[in-house]
Amino acid sequence: MKKLLTIMTVVALWLCVATGAQAQTYERKDFTFKSEKIKNAEGEVSEVKVGAYVGKKLIKEMTYELEPALSEDLAKYVGTVSESDLNFDGYPDADIYLGYMGGFANNTHHEALLWDQSLHAFVEAEGYGEIGEPVVDEEKEYIQTTLSAGPDHRVTTYYRWQGNKLQEYLTNTWAIEGDEYVSFEGLLNYPCYRFDAKLDGRIPVNIVFQRTDDDIIAGYIYYPKAKTPAPILIVGSVTRYGDKQYYQLDEYQSDGIITGNIFLQTPVKCDYFSEMEGTWTNPKTEKAMKMTDLHFSQEMPKWFTKSVLTPEDPGNIGREYSFQQWNQNYQSMVGGHISFRGAGKNKVHFECGNIRHNIAEGRSGDDRPAVLKDNVFEYRDVNECGYGFRAKFFPRFVVLQTITDYNTLDCFGAGASFEGVYIKVKQ
Numbered sequence: 001m002k003k004l005l006t007i008m009t010v011v012a013l014w015l016c017v018a019t020g021a022q023a024q025t026y027e028r029k030d031f032t033f034k035s036e037k038i039k040n041a042e043g044e045v046s047e048v049k050v051g052a053y054v055g056k057k058l059i060k061e062m063t064y065e066l067e068p069a070l071s072e073d074l075a076k077y078v079g080t081v082s083e084s085d086l087n088f089d090g091y092p093d094a095d096i097y098l099g100y101m102g103g104f105a106n107n108t109h110h111e112a113l114l115w116d117q118s119l120h121a122f123v124e125a126e127g128y129g130e131i132g133e134p135v136v137d138e139e140k141e142y143i144q145t146t147l148s149a150g151p152d153h154r155v156t157t158y159y160r161w162q163g164n165k166l167q168e169y170l171t172n173t174w175a176i177e178g179d180e181y182v183s184f185e186g187l188l189n190y191p192c193y194r195f196d197a198k199l200d201g202r203i204p205v206n207i208v209f210q211r212t213d214d215d216i217i218a219g220y221i222y223y224p225k226a227k228t229p230a231p232i233l234i235v236g237s238v239t240r241y242g243d244k245q246y247y248q249l250d251e252y253q254s255d256g257i258i259t260g261n262i263f264l265q266t267p268v269k270c271d272y273f274s275e276m277e278g279t280w281t282n283p284k285t286e287k288a289m290k291m292t293d294l295h296f297s298q299e300m301p302k303w304f305t306k307s308v309l310t311p312e313d314p315g316n317i318g319r320e321y322s323f324q325q326w327n328q329n330y331q332s333m334v335g336g337h338i339s340f341r342g343a344g345k346n347k348v349h350f351e352c353g354n355i356r357h358n359i360a361e362g363r364s365g366d367d368r369p370a371v372l373k374d375n376v377f378e379y380r381d382v383n384e385c386g387y388g389f390r391a392k393f394f395p396r397f398v399v400l401q402t403i404t405d406y407n408t409l410d411c412f413g414a415g416a417s418f419e420g421v422y423i424k425v426k427q
Helices: none
Strands: 004-009 031-037 045-054 058-070 081-086 093-098 108-116 123-125 134-137 142-149 151-161 164-174 191-201 204-213 216-222 233-239 242-253 256-265 277-281 288-297 320-327 332-342 347-354 362-365 378-379 388-393 397-402 420-426
Touching: 004 233, 031 081, 045 093, 058 093, 191 277, 191 420, 204 233, 216 242, 216 378, 233 397, 233 420, 242 320, 242 420, 256 320, 332 397
Parallel strands: none
Antiparallel strands: 004 058, 031 045, 045 058, 081 093, 093 108, 108 123, 134 142, 142 151, 151 164, 191 204, 191 288, 204 216, 216 233, 233 242, 242 256, 256 277, 277 288, 320 332, 320 420, 332 347, 347 362, 378 388, 388 397, 397 420
């Protein structure tokens, strides 16, 4: 892998001509690029210097090492700078071609400088130089690579930007001679995660999901050895403590009944070699099965091609949502139910009851409906203690989260709230 050797800012500050001088602001159109190839003692091209200029003034210089060094013939196009919009913000960036990276298929090395309009400067693109042969889709705003996965297969990996860092979203391995084409573009709204395991070392299971920016996670659990295997909806959340992440998910049937509880513990930076733990628990019998042979990837199965975390259209909110789970103390199913009725454009009235722990009940005021902004509303003063919650709608479920202090729950039963994942049961 080629390494970035030096990053040298030629002027004292990127935006200043000299100390104490008035800041010099540049526009993107002011910049041009020049590159220089540096040879080693054997006459091979071993380094490339790329300079960003305003007129004849060198503003920023980057030096890249080529590993391995290339002959002059092979390095003919090394250092070529292509100016296109790599991060889809409307401003041209700079792709720097650095030659063959090793391996098979289209494995060539590129680095990038991204134009930051707020700084009026170029910044480094993190992760771009590690992926090999990037293909930019400006219309759909993602970057993909296709590399070798052996003599008969290729692997396509999809990426999107998180700030200046390129984030891997999912991968797809496919047979070169295969006839079936599967599009995963319906999953490029959030990064995808896959965990394969065996329950108690016997029952194979696939757990695949996506994660939103506010840590809602949703996807499917799949039992390939079931009599009639089919993906089952899972929804939950993730929390972080130190260098560990803790995933809590529930397995939902279409009527909202919870038939399994999933727990996963992983490092924050989970990779193919991470140490992980997991269990699947039957909520009725409380029997827990440990996950063995647990490993992580971002390889998506062919049956998961459409996200369940797309925002729901405010005009398509269902009339009733519910969930139920077996409660050992009551020896019966308990849960929650919330119903909605329209009250004008992007406005709804609601009535909610949740008895997972104790009883929490409430409704919107007759003259105060909830007002949706996109697929979310916040509603306060449900009860005399000032309880408030957020409702976030997706096509198959709504997530309710408390947004007020703990003492606002005092008017409900102890420990009760509206919180939970409610499955759409009536459109």
